[in-house]
Amino acid sequence: xxxxxxxxxxxxxxxxxxxxxxxxxxxxxxxxxxxxxxxxxxxxxxxxxxxxxxxxxxxxxxxxxxxxxxxxxxxxxxxxxxxxxxxxxxxxxxxxxxxxxxxxxxxxxxxxxxxxxxxxxxxxxxxxxxxxxxxxxxxxxxxxxxxxxxxxxxxxxxxxxxxxxxxxxxxxxxxxxxxxxxxxxxxxxxxxxxxxxxxxxxxxxxxxxxxxxxxxxxxxxxxxxxxxxxxxxxxxxxxxxxxxxxxxxxxxxxxxxxxxxxxxxxxxxxxxxxxxxxxxxxxxxxxxxxxxxxxxxxxxxxxxxxxxxxxxxxxxxxxxxxxxxxxxxxxxxxxxxxxxxxxxxxxxxxxxxxxxxxxxxxx
Numbered sequence: 220x221x222x223x224x225x226x227x228x229x230x231x232x233x234x235x236x237x238x239x240x241x242x243x244x245x246x247x248x249x250x251x252x253x254x255x256x257x258x259x260x261x262x263x264x265x266x267x268x269x270x271x272x273x274x275x276x277x278x279x280x281x282x283x284x285x286x287x288x289x290x291x292x293x294x295x296x297x298x299x300x301x302x303x304x305x306x307x308x309x310x311x312x313x314x315x316x317x318x319x320x321x322x323x324x325x326x327x328x329x330x331x332x333x334x335x336x337x338x339x340x341x342x343x344x345x346x347x348x349x350x351x352x353x354x355x356x357x358x359x360x361x362x363x364x365x366x367x368x369x370x371x372x373x374x375x376x377x378x379x380x381x382x383x384x385x386x387x388x389x390x391x392x393x394x395x396x397x398x399x400x401x402x403x404x405x406x407x408x409x410x411x412x413x414x415x416x417x418x419x420x421x422x423x424x425x426x427x428x429x430x431x432x433x434x435x436x437x438x439x440x441x442x443x444x445x446x447x448x449x450x451x452x453x454x455x456x457x458x459x460x461x462x463x464x465x466x467x468x469x470x471x472x473x474x475x476x477x478x479x480x481x482x483x484x485x486x487x488x489x490x491x492x493x494x495x496x497x498x499x500x501x502x503x504x505x506x507x508x509x510x511x512x513x514x515x516x517x518x519x520x521x522x523x524x525x526x527x528x529x530x531x532x533x534x535x536x537x538x539x540x541x542x543x544x545x546x547x548x549x550x551x552x553x554x555x556x557x558x559x560x561x562x563x564x565x566x567x568x569x570x571x572x573x574x575x576x577x578x579x580x581x582x
Contacts, residue, residue, distance in 0.1 A: 255319045256289040257282075257507060258308055260301055262326035264426035264458055266294070270481030271458055271499060275325045275348070278503030286511055298423070302332045313340035321346060321510050323503070327392035328423065333359045346506055346516065348499070349393045351581065353519035360516045362506060365523035366393055368574030369495045369531065370400025370454075372524070373478055375566040376559065377452040377492075378409040383439050384416045385432060385464055387425030387457035394456040397480070397495075400577070401454055404570065419460055432463030440467070440475055453477040465491075476538070485534035492537040493559055496530040521581070523574045524567070533559050 259279050261272045276292065283290035293308070295301035305322065312320045319342040324333055327349040334355060336345060345359045352361050374382070382405055384398050398416060405414045417439070419425035419432060436453065443451050453468075453475065455461040461480060465487040468477050479485060479494030502522065509516050522528045538554065555561070 253318060254287060254289045255321075255511060256291065256312070256316075257321050257323065258291045258293060258312075259323045260293050260295065260305060260325060260329065262328060262426070263295055263297055263301065263423045270461065271497075272325070274482065274498070274500040275323075275503050278500030279323065279507060281500070282504045282507040282511070286508075288511065298328050298332070301329060305329075305332055306337065309336065309339050309343060309345075312343050316340075317342065319343070319510075321507065323507075324348065325503075327363075330392075333361075344510065344516075346510070348503070351519050351521040351578075355518075360506070360518050362502060362517065362520045363393070363522070364497045364499055364502060364526075364528050365521045365574060365578055366397035366495075366497060367400035367577045368524040368570050369497070369529055370397040370402075371404035371573050372400075372531070372563065372566055372570035373454065373493075373495060374401035374404030374406075374414070375408045375570065376404075376562040377476075377478070378405045378407075378412065381412045381443075381451045382414040382454060383451055384414065384454045385435060385457055385460075386416060386418050387428075387460055388420050388422055389418055391423075396577075397456050398454075400570075400574070403573065404566070407569075408566075419457055426458030426460060428457070428460045429463035429466070432457060432460040433467045434463075436464045436467035436477075443475065451475050455480055479532075483532045485532060485536070489534075489536045489538070491534050493534060494532045496532050498528045498530065502528050521578050523578065524571050531563055 257279060259276070261275065264272065266272050266276055279290065293304055295304055305324070309322060322343065322345045324345065324347045329347060330350050330352065333345055333347040336356065336359065338356070339345075339358055343358070347355070347359055347361045349363045350361045351363050355361055382401070384401060386394050386398060389395075402414050405412075417435060419428045419435070432455070439453075453464060455464040455477065457464070458481075461484075464477060465484065468475065468490045469488045476490050476492055479487065479491045481497060482494070483496050484494045485491050506516050
């Protein structure tokens, strides 16, 4: 199979599609009009986040390289720029192309772009990720991984010590779901410990602030070191900025622990007890394959703890100095090998129930 993979500015992509041809400017170049196309719009923070965007690109790439299609990746600096790029390309494919095309909007920030999109030609479809909104135009399919359940489960599991949540920005649907779940699970089982939120920015640039995340983590940890109750759990939900949190633990932060998120981060340092892995790559590959095979893409779906898209991965190297047990006041008894697995088993049924109730309340 020959797949065309292009990462290009919009102007270059328009030329590829025919707008800069020496012949008829409305005629796509050879191959463009005969192959199906996937056009992927990543969130503004782009690739290289070692998490969400990279996983989406991985899933789309795996599907593309196994099928004879054109695959274009469009990166935009802002939501506004993404909206302009999207409408321009949707119009070109609707007007000049006859083979089917799927436009993937890979962020809940693009919800209004999808909702307000112009009706395309019948051979064009739109897939909006990280939204289960069913009140969308008929040409828009929505699908998301619900992070509430995994957040609830993790919060219940670490409710024996204070917790700090570091988020990229307010009102981002996926991270807010995870934070809300974590807080609910934590508060349902804690004996009076506190959980706090910290935002790196008011906008999407918070997903790419490793230095600020590093400094914030160190500052919070220093505050705990001055207290009698010095042990805490950190939950980073900030995309690329998560690396700043992990690096702070590697360099300076001790007597704390941090939960890995998005991907399996257990090898980042020895202070990660487990990672919350959201396999958005699997979901993307599955939906793109359904579209390519002319099978229906389920609309308004929210996949959670009972799906194959959610995983909790336990670290083999966590707590090498037995800090967790020491914080609990027991300096002699080693932790059992199944310490976290037992907690997961204890709280999983409750987390599944709470997730279903939460998802039913969402628009």
